[in-house]
Amino acid sequence: MDQPSILHTAALDLISKYFGQSTAEVYDKFFTGEPDSVIITSINEIMVDYIGQEKATYEINKIVEQSTL
Numbered sequence: 610m611d612q613p614s615i616l617h618t619a620a621l622d623l624i625s626k627y628f629g630q631s632t633a634e635v636y637d638k639f640f641t642g643e644p645d646s647v648i649i650t651s652i653n654e655i656m657v658d659y660i661g662q663e664k665a666t667y668e669i670n671k672i673v674e675q676s677t678l
Contacts, residue, residue: 613637616645619672620652627659649673 613621617640625633640648649669656665 611642613641614645614648615676616648616672617641617643619676620648623652623668623672624655627656645676 617637620640621633621637624636636651639651653665653669656668659665660668
């Protein structure tokens with residue numbers, strides 16, 4: 610089985626931080642095998658609804674930057 614991408618792991622950490630571990634586990638299954646673009650789109654949708662566009666963009670940019678280091 611392939612290892613999750615760095616972005617996949619970072620996205621799960623972000624989801625866990627705001628929505629809890631059980632929600633992160635659900636998204637882990639959804640993200641498995643998906644390209645990073647799908648992961649970013651998904652976390653953007655849920656984060657914007659929860660914390661607003663500005664804060665969501667900030668949080669997502671942080672994990673994208675971390676995943677490219």
